[in-house]
Amino acid sequence: MSGEAILRGEGLVKRFGGLIAVNEVSFNLYRGEILGLIGPNGAGKTTLFNLITGFLKPDRGRVYFNDRDITGWPPHRIALEGVARTFQLVRPFLRMTALENVMISALSKVGGLEEAEETALELLEFLNLSDKRDWRASSLTIVERKKLEIARALALKPEVLLLDEPIAGLNPKEVDDMLETLREIRERGVTILIVEHVMRAIMNICERIIVMHYGRLIAEGTPSEISSDPKVIEAYLGGVM
Amino acid sequence: MRALRMIKAELSTKAGRIFNAAAIVAVILPLVVRDQFFINAMMLVYMYSIIALAWNLMNGYTGLLSFGHAVFFGIGAYTLMLLLYRGVTPWIGMLLGGLLSAGFAFLLGVPFSRLRSHWFALGTLVLGEIFLIVFANWRAVGGALGLDQPRRLLLSPPSIYWLNYARPTPYYYLALGILGLELLLLYAILNSRPGYFFQAIREDEEAAMASGINVTLYKCISMAISGFFTGVAGGIYTVRFGYIDPYAVFSMMRISVYPVIAGLIGGVYSLIGPIIGSLIFVPTAEYLRAIVGGTLGSRFQGVHFASFGIVLLIISMRIPEGLMGWLEMRGLLKPLMSSGGGSDER
Numbered sequence: 001m002s003g004e005a006i007l008r009g010e011g012l013v014k015r016f017g018g019l020i021a022v023n024e025v026s027f028n029l030y031r032g033e034i035l036g037l038i039g040p041n042g043a044g045k046t047t048l049f050n051l052i053t054g055f056l057k058p059d060r061g062r063v064y065f066n067d068r069d070i071t072g073w074p075p076h077r078i079a080l081e082g083v084a085r086t087f088q089l090v091r092p093f094l095r096m097t098a099l100e101n102v103m104i105s106a107l108s109k110v111g112g113l114e115e116a117e118e119t120a121l122e123l124l125e126f127l128n129l130s131d132k133r134d135w136r137a138s139s140l141t142i143v144e145r146k147k148l149e150i151a152r153a154l155a156l157k158p159e160v161l162l163l164d165e166p167i168a169g170l171n172p173k174e175v176d177d178m179l180e181t182l183r184e185i186r187e188r189g190v191t192i193l194i195v196e197h198v199m200r201a202i203m204n205i206c207e208r209i210i211v212m213h214y215g216r217l218i219a220e221g222t223p224s225e226i227s228s229d230p231k232v233i234e235a236y237l238g239g240v241m
Numbered sequence: 242m243r244a245l246r247m248i249k250a251e252l253s254t255k256a257g258r259i260f261n262a263a264a265i266v267a268v269i270l271p272l273v274v275r276d277q278f279f280i281n282a283m284m285l286v287y288m289y290s291i292i293a294l295a296w297n298l299m300n301g302y303t304g305l306l307s308f309g310h311a312v313f314f315g316i317g318a319y320t321l322m323l324l325l326y327r328g329v330t331p332w333i334g335m336l337l338g339g340l341l342s343a344g345f346a347f348l349l350g351v352p353f354s355r356l357r358s359h360w361f362a363l364g365t366l367v368l369g370e371i372f373l374i375v376f377a378n379w380r381a382v383g384g385a386l387g388l389d390q391p392r393r394l395l396l397s398p399p400s401i402y403w404l405n406y407a408r409p410t411p412y413y414y415l416a417l418g419i420l421g422l423e424l425l426l427l428y429a430i431l432n433s434r435p436g437y438f439f440q441a442i443r444e445d446e447e448a449a450m451a452s453g454i455n456v457t458l459y460k461c462i463s464m465a466i467s468g469f470f471t472g473v474a475g476g477i478y479t480v481r482f483g484y485i486d487p488y489a490v491f492s493m494m495r496i497s498v499y500p501v502i503a504g505l506i507g508g509v510y511s512l513i514g515p516i517i518g519s520l521i522f523v524p525t526a527e528y529l530r531a532i533v534g535g536t537l538g539s540r541f542q543g544v545h546f547a548s549f550g551i552v553l554l555i556i557s558m559r560i561p562e563g564l565m566g567w568l569e570m571r572g573l574l575k576p577l578m579s580s581g582g583g584s585d586e587r
Binding site: 053054055074075076077079080084085086087091092093094095096100103104105107108109111113114152153155156 | 243432433434437438440441443444445447448449450451452453454455456510
């Protein structure tokens with residue numbers, strides 16, 4: 001693989017009681033790429049996200065960001081350091097307006113309200129939410145909430161963006177818009193790690209994909225390699241062979 | 242100053258003009274009304290408003306429901322009293338009481354920030370009872386009998402230095418002034434970085450962390466500010482009544498629960514909601530207490546507390562966002578300084 005790894009996981013393990021949710025997972029995320037993370041339900045994808053972003057502490061293994069060991073850092077520090085995330089089930093600040101939602105993140109990075117508002121307005125514009133800026137997040141549709149969450153993550157001016165199923169639940173037109181947005185985010189210099197179930201989308205946008213199954217990484221490669229990999233097919237079809 | 246500009250803008254709205262008029266009435270009230278009982282009752286309303294505002298910074302704005310604000314109140318009350326014995330003016334005593342209370346609240350935030358929602362509430366409830374028991378058994382601070390103010394204060398002529406007046410009017414202005422300062426300060430805080438962070442924590446702790454917010458730190462800050470003003474309110478109580486005992490200042494019912502009820506009546510998502518709530522609830526409660534305790538006799542002791550429960554039940558079912566929230570929803574009044582600015586296309 002080319003380029004330098006901006007984010008690295010080494011031998012990550014996370015147990016929940018008897019269940020091993022993430023088992024000896026090592027991966028590299030290279031600067032500037034869009035890396036897909038796929039796998040059947042319960043494969044450990046979200047747990048891996050939580051290990052990277054500090055919401056869970058790994059039982060074993062390390063996470064490196066720009067060659068700096070960030071394992072065990074509290075989530076807010078990791079977010080400020082440059083690894084932002086969204087949640088699978090969107091979690092906007094419901095009682096606050098779209099603008100305020102994004103301003104909050106921006107305020108973590110800059111001191112003044114004016115500057116934060118400027119950043120937030122620019123991002124709302126970027127995600128086509130400008131006309132909803134004064135709406136409470138509770139009045140936004142699911143698609144709008146997903147976009148809002150991305151805007152909120154971008155307000156942290158991250159180097160790496162972790163997206164947990166940003167496309168699930170969107171209609172075909174919305175999927176295309178979202179893919180376009182993701183490409184534009186990459187063009188802004190943000191490296192993306194994306195978990196997604198919508199294969200059409202993930203095959204379309206990722207240069208590289210890693211596959212998890214029962215907590216382990218079972219495959220890595222280009223979309224076409226992945227889609228013809230017998231291990232992957234077996235994982236998804238449940239061992240028909 | 243952004244905050245000052247925003248306050249100016251707020252005061253020019255319809256709600257702002259009502260607020261202005263109310264403030265003027267509050268200032269001239271003692272000049273017009275000579276009834277000392279009434280002035281004393283209003284002083285209590287302001288004292289409780291100070292607590293309710295402070296309580297609501299934690300509850301309505303940070304999502305930390307406290308049933309233990311008597312702890313902060315009591316710390317402030319005792320600090321002032323103990324300093325009076327050392328010849329310290331109550332002005333300094335009030336400030337130190339507030340600061341001690343703030344410091345305690347901040348430290349308390351470290352373990353308590355791990356407690357979620359109702360577990361936090363239970364923790365504060367238990368803490369209040371612990372303080373009551375400790376102070377009731379602590380001989381050095383008067384134990385269950387409490388403390389009278391130093392005799393020489395009773396004997397010396399009333400002065401602004403010692404705040405040892407017999408009539409309620411000076412305390413009325415003291416409480417009103419502190420309430421005004423608190424309102425101004427909280428408004429400025431809520432419209433700056435910490436205010437946004439507090440509300441993010443209230444809405445969703447995980448999302449707040451993901452937004453780069455040090456949730457523990459900001460919970461501690463919210464608690465410290467809340468503790469400060471509640472401690473100062475405790476100081477007002479001490480100088481007003483000149484006598485404190487643990488059952489009064491660490492009272493769960495009279496101190497900890499009052500701001501909760503006032504907040505819920507007035508509306509916890511509005512800055513001035515808890516003041517409106519206190520204005521309605523405190524006189525009603527005191528009146529009920531007087532009737533039930535006095536007229537109906539001891540057989541009905543506690544009946545008024547039961548009636549609070551019924552009132553709360555009705556509020557939480559009919560107007561869960563309190564009076565100010567209800568007004569906002571009806572579009573009758575864009576409430577002053579409501580949390581979360583924008584329109585909600587309901």
